[in-house]
Amino acid sequence: xxxxxxxxxxxxxxxxxxxxxxxxxxxxxxxxxxxxxxxxxxxxxxxxxxxxxxxxxxxxxxxxxxxxxxxxxxxxxxxxxxxxxxxxxxxxxxxxxxxxxxxxxxxxxxxxxxxxxxxxxxxxxxxxxxxxxxxxxxxxxxxxxxxxxxxxxxxxxxxxxxxxxxxxxxxxxxxxxxxxxxxxxxxxxxxxxxxxxxxxxxxxxxxxxxxxxxxxxxxxxxxxxxxxxxxxxxxxxxxxxxxxxxxxxxxxxxxxxxxxxxxxxxxxxxxxxxxxxxxxxxxxxxxxxxxxxxxxx
Amino acid sequence: xxxxxxxxxxxxxxxxxxxxxxxxxxxxxxxxxxxxxxxxxxxxxxxxxxxxxxxxxxxxxxxxxxxxxxxxxxxxxxxxxxxxxxxxxxxxxxxxxxxxxxxxxxxxxxxxxxxxxxxxxxxxxxxxxxxxxxxxxxxxxxxxxxxxxxxxxxxxxxxxxxxxxxxxxxxxxxxxxxxxxxxxxxxxxxxxxxxxxxxxxxxxxxxxxxxxxxxxxxxxxxxxxxxxxxxxxxxxxxxxxxxxxxxxxxxxxxxxxxxxxxxxxxxxxxxxxxxxxxxxxxxxxxxxxxxxxxxxx
Numbered sequence: 001x002x003x004x005x006x007x008x009x010x011x012x013x014x015x016x017x018x019x020x021x022x023x024x025x026x027x028x029x030x031x032x033x034x035x036x037x038x039x040x041x042x043x044x045x046x047x048x049x050x051x052x053x054x055x056x057x058x059x060x061x062x063x064x065x066x067x068x069x070x071x072x073x074x075x076x077x078x079x080x081x082x083x084x085x086x087x088x089x090x091x092x093x094x095x096x097x098x099x100x101x102x103x104x105x106x107x108x109x110x111x112x113x114x115x116x117x118x119x120x121x122x123x124x125x126x127x128x129x130x131x132x133x134x135x136x137x138x139x140x141x142x143x144x145x146x147x148x149x150x151x152x153x154x155x156x157x158x159x160x161x162x163x164x165x166x167x168x169x170x171x172x173x174x175x176x177x178x179x180x181x182x183x184x185x186x187x188x189x190x191x192x193x194x195x196x197x198x199x200x201x202x203x204x205x206x207x208x209x210x211x212x213x214x215x216x217x218x219x220x221x222x223x224x225x226x227x228x229x230x231x232x233x234x235x236x237x238x239x240x241x242x243x244x245x246x247x248x249x250x251x252x253x254x255x256x257x258x259x260x261x262x263x264x265x266x267x268x269x270x271x272x273x274x275x276x277x278x279x280x281x282x283x284x285x286x287x288x289x290x291x292x293x294x295x296x297x
Numbered sequence: 298x299x300x301x302x303x304x305x306x307x308x309x310x311x312x313x314x315x316x317x318x319x320x321x322x323x324x325x326x327x328x329x330x331x332x333x334x335x336x337x338x339x340x341x342x343x344x345x346x347x348x349x350x351x352x353x354x355x356x357x358x359x360x361x362x363x364x365x366x367x368x369x370x371x372x373x374x375x376x377x378x379x380x381x382x383x384x385x386x387x388x389x390x391x392x393x394x395x396x397x398x399x400x401x402x403x404x405x406x407x408x409x410x411x412x413x414x415x416x417x418x419x420x421x422x423x424x425x426x427x428x429x430x431x432x433x434x435x436x437x438x439x440x441x442x443x444x445x446x447x448x449x450x451x452x453x454x455x456x457x458x459x460x461x462x463x464x465x466x467x468x469x470x471x472x473x474x475x476x477x478x479x480x481x482x483x484x485x486x487x488x489x490x491x492x493x494x495x496x497x498x499x500x501x502x503x504x505x506x507x508x509x510x511x512x513x514x515x516x517x518x519x520x521x522x523x524x525x526x527x528x529x530x531x532x533x534x535x536x537x538x539x540x541x542x543x544x545x546x547x548x549x550x551x552x553x554x555x556x557x558x559x560x561x562x563x564x565x566x567x568x569x570x571x572x573x574x575x576x577x578x579x580x581x582x583x584x585x586x587x588x589x590x591x592x593x594x
Contacts, residue, residue, distance in 0.1 A: 111435070111436060127429070128425070128426045128428075128429030128430050128433065128436065129425045129426055129429060130429070131425075131428075131429035131432055131433055132424070132425030132426060132427070132428035132429030132430075132431075132432070133425050133429075134429075135428055135429070135432050135475060135479065136425065136428055136471045136475065137469065137470070137471055137475070138408070138471070139408060139425065139471075163494055164494045164495065164496050166496075166501075172434065172482065173434070174433045174434055174435070174436075178432060178433065178434070182432065185469065185490060185492075188492070188494040189494075190489065190490065190491060190492070190494070190495040190496070190501065191489065191490055192487065192488065192489035192490075193482060193487065193488055193489075194487060195482075195485070195487070197460055197461045197485040197486075197487070198461065198487040199461050199463075199487070204463075204487065
């Protein structure tokens with residue numbers, strides 16, 4: 001008897017489609033008003049993973065015709081230097097999105113720096129005003145954080161209905177779990193948030209129609225955590241040492257893929273699931289911001 | 298055999314205790330620096346229930362020594378008039394809290410008016426910056442909305458542990474359900490939010506150690522919705538016609554009290570539960586704001 005396995009949701013393919021849509025829009029903008037969207041990246045320190053992420057984001061910009069700028073600062077720079085970089089991008093009319101790559105070095109006040117990013121250019125959606133408006137009914141954030149937006153796009157483009165579905169979000173970080181739970185609620189899901197203090201997380205997770213794991217823990221979500229037929233979105237990108245890899249590590253999700261694929265009805269792989277969608281949403285937010293700035297429709 | 302019944306959590310008694318603590322603090326402030334906290338209320342229109350709430354809030358201020366101011370505007374006034382009232386309180390150094398009584402008349406932009414309240418005087422905690430900071434880990438809102446804060450105080454003062462508990466919040470309004478779910482998460486509860494689109498809300502609710510209902514639906518939560526021994530906080534204040542009452546109505550909660558009291562281990566009554574605590578938290582927020590303004594500790 002053949003074992004049934006889950007459909008694999010190809011985030012890379014979907015992201016490619018979205019990027020191609022964005023490239024078309026950027027080129028239309030360029031033709032019609034002679035402008036292109038601009039994204040500015042502030043990178044502090046020499047973290048390998050951050051450098052890789054930033055490189056990917058900038059390459060993605062280039063590919064779709066979004067102009068990119070970058071400020072690289074050493075790990076031991078002052079907070080003022082970071083704030084100065086943000087301020088100059090805030091007033092630069094060619095910049096429509098500003099991204100401060102996280103995490104920042106420990107001696108810096110992340111809250112202060114993120115709050116300094118102009119609301120109109122907060123393409124990461126991390127400003128408290130954007131987060132508050134994401135949380136509240138009847139309000140519209142200028143930007144929805146990229147990872148949550150990517151997760152929802154993955155579901156929508158896979159024709160998964162969200163309204164009324166029981167969704168368990170594992171993890172509650174400011175950049176992934178929290179805004180994902182808020183966004184799901186906007187889509188009228190019934191959301192439960194599981195975190196480190198949750199008792200019997202597997203029991204709650206097993207009741208979910210859709211599981212979104214953003215805990216940052218390798219192999220946390222085992223097969224028996226899932227209801228048969230559940231849809232699984234794995235946000236985890238955990239570096240696991242791998243001497244065979246060029247970088248010395250491979251990225252691994254939160255979900256025990258080999259087990260989950262036998263229980264779930266659909267699942268996103270890592271890499272190639274949420275990751276590419278997150279970058280596509282950054283491009284999408286930057287394009288939207290430029291359209292707003294130029295009143296281009 | 299005696300039927301076991303839930304302990305009734307006396308919100309009025311707790312609120313009285315808190316009000317007396319606040320009165321002491323206000324009097325200490327007056328003695329030491331010659332200042333008292335000030336609360337300004339903006340009331341638009343002639344809604345009976347709003348008038349009653351505002352009257353209660355102002356009476357509570359007087360009782361504890363908080364100075365209160367009020368602007369009453371007719372239902373057909375312009376948005377500008379409301380914004381002007383807010384602006385003048387924003388710059389008045391004797392005012393430490395500004396409360397715009399909701400709901401506003403339909404022709405007004407509630408979002409715009411609430412966003413205009415100075416962050417430092419947003420004692421209702423409804424500004425998106427406060428809401429965003431309430432949602433995010435590692436951030437501290439200047440004010441926590443009064444109803445959620447009152448619910449948590451009720452639990453804490455009843456020695457109910459919140460951390461790790463399964464809590465179901467019914468309803469997701471901006472003023473009650475949503476901020477309550479966010480605040481519970483700050484206290485490390487495992488939170489599920491039930492709303493109008495939730496399938497089988499009774500099934501999810503029956504798994505909760507703590508149920509907080511803020512749906513605004515009379516008798517929504519029946520006895521069989523509750524796990525035996527659950528703790529029930531009833532935020533509902535639904536006016537139900539009552540010709541015998543002076544006002545023509547009585548306030549009724551979301552929870553079918555007669556049934557719930559036989560299943561729950563503790564329950565808040567309506568009236569006399571969350572209501573008085575909400576007002577006490579408004580006084581507490583106003584006091585905190587004045588302390589912050591005068592750097593009084």
